Amino acid sequence: MNPDAPETGIVSTRWEHFSHQSDIGVRGVGATKEEAFEQGAIALTAVITDVNTLEPKSLVQVSCDAPDDELLFVDWLNAIVYEMATRKMLFCHFNVHIDHGRLQGNLWGQQVEIAKHEPATEVKGATYTELQVRRDRDGAWIAQCVVDV
């Protein structure tokens, strides 16, 4: 058995934050690259607000492309940052399709309600710091980077 080959098992799809001294890291974990990107996007929203306060009332579609998975993940997060900033919206549900370095994403969310969502901070942009898109030993996809707030 190839020791470097990923083991196949049940992957716990999830998002999490990790510490960076001045800013914050976002990480998505999923059974597929797409799921990891979707979870990473939820982690991005969670930097700003409690995702559970949001409702998927309307749909925004984005697309982006990049020469590798890592640059694509940063582009994906930056596409969401742009839609949040220009539409004054927050998103809670994401659907990603990736084909040959081109990503098409559906963002479901709603207009910001300051009193309800109490947005903690804007995200200025996703960075290349701690940037990784990789498959773990247990077969899970991980997509992560630090975002500037």
Place this chain on the structure above:
Amino acid sequence: MDLNKLVQESDAQWRIDPFGKMRVPAIIYGTSDLMRDMDDKVYQQITNVATLPGIEKAAYAMPDAHWGYGFPIGGVAAFDPQHGGVVSAGGVGFDISCGVRTLTTGLTADDIQPVAKELAETLFRTVPAGLGSRGHIHLNHAEMDAMLIGGALWAVERGYGTRQDLERTEEFGSMKGAKPVAVSDRAKNRQQDEMGTLGSGNHYLEVQRVTEIYNGSIAAAFGIQTNDVVLSIHCGSRGLGHQIGTEFLKKMILSPESQHIELPDRELACAPIESLIGEIYLGAMRAGINCALANRQIITHLARQAFAEVLPKAELRLLYDVSHNTCKVEEHRVNGGGMKRLFVHRKGATRAFGPGHPDLPSAFQLTGQPVLIGGTMGTASYILSGTSESEARSFSSSCHGAGRQMSRHQAKKQWHGRAVVDQLRRQGILVLSPSMRGVAEEAPAAYKDVCVVVDAAHRAGLSCKVAKLEPMVCVKG
């Protein structure tokens, strides 16, 4: 940080001799205590900066340095275009020309106390703050481009402030060489509703009391004395700057002109100054600087309106406006030779020109420029002045703030925003913010002790302490 890896040059100056691919040494300023607490990532990042082509003399880290993106925050580096020097989008940062301006008010703390709550609420109502807030000014394409060329001058010409304000702003309010055509439509779209908004995170508007004077003659020249009240504004180029930073980080990674530059880490993405991508970035970045200057000018106008409503006798005069995320062309003397034209990156570092510098207005020719250092909502801020020595020490640069010591992640777990606000109220500080979670993440204890950082900058000769300010009212984004 392991101090054994550095050579101590004085009580607040440390050197890392070149190793590996470093072209120049790295110098970190800080007392032993600050240095011990400094993140190892600062060591790694500042030595990485020292490998970049065309870097002159040394890569510097200020006493408030912490882990950034490519460059450490608190990093200073100057590049010579004649020797293949580079410009780096990460070396400027996402929030292009983020900075601080401080205004004197002609009021004392006794004038504020009876109306502090009303003043706080009026400022909070007048100056849009926080995510989701919208500015009152919406620019069409032509006006957007005019703003990106004119900066604070554009704002003053439209009635947001006075000509005297421009004299008291770096670049006299208008950064030359801005190219609106280099700024994408997406960046301009992102700015549509954001003119005159404070933003969020560590951005604020604060009414502060002068509690201590360290240098009487310079303080007098700056027009401040103990118990005076000043207003400080900390914010940057808003969505436009963020989008420029985002786009050019990627462009610099992918640009063929950047491909031959060997990088220890791709987050250091940069381009030769004398390349098409370098030139386009500089045009866009300078437009971003003007956006920040215009933004702080409009906020100044709004703050004046708020003061006039509550305290009609207030007279808000701009002391100075400094930017701490920039790349600027400056003349510096390198290693005892003649003057060289260099592209000086300051990422979370304040320009600190000393007395007699030709780029300073006449008011600061004898004193050096005011160096404005923001604290947190519960701790002091400082006014320092530029020194002659800082030219040789750090290309005339100083620290920019306290610098975080705890991540937002940890801070959010440790504190509740409401409890922080209540605690500060008991200390006599009124904090207004649309987000209690935002307040928790910005809790004063999440930052390093700004007093220690400022003392280190003073001891290292980067700038000279003039006055200490303590918050009375804080509007947080």
